[in-house]
Amino acid sequence: MNNQEIRDFLQNAIDENRVMLFMKGTPDEPRCGFSMRTSAALNAMGVQYAAMDILPDPRIREELSSLSGWPTIPQLFIDKKLVGGCDIVMEMYESGELAEALGVEQPEEEPQAPEAEAPQSAPLGLENRLS
């Protein structure tokens, strides 16, 4: 898979999944605290979302950042638009703007628990296409 194909795959994932999270690791096994908090916030919202692990190949992150103009991981897209990374998502969670952007009710509980619930959606894999 060349860089252009990776980029197309990423763009396609953003276009086809209303709530698309790019992270380190998976919602089940996050590999970074920032990714963990971001996916926990989405889990707390009870929405379906797609998640992609960017770690299997460094080119995934390079292409993602050049596509989005955002240097760090995680990156959350809603309706094909970059919403932000961990800081912005957590700020939006607390202010209720995240619920608004997702079109759901603000949950009662804070997403304190890093031991996030199992996600409702399977992670999106790119590994087997990277030969």
Added chain:
Amino acid sequence: MPTAEELKTRIEGALPGASAAVEDLTGGGDHFRAEVISERFEGLSRIEQHQLVYEVFGDEVGGPIHALSIKTSTPGSTR
């Protein structure tokens, strides 16, 4: 290795009138938190505000600066 003081100086230099408070979260010179107040943020979305701060450091974020946590506000806002 960048220092918190250096990051503060660079942010304030790149965004005229901005005031930045930068903290080295681990003491290791690679995980930082920056709180930036600037009139330049007026009328911008949060993502655009953070992008302005990230732009100061370009490729260094994700490189030598492993993580840069940002909180932005405008002088007029209460937050």
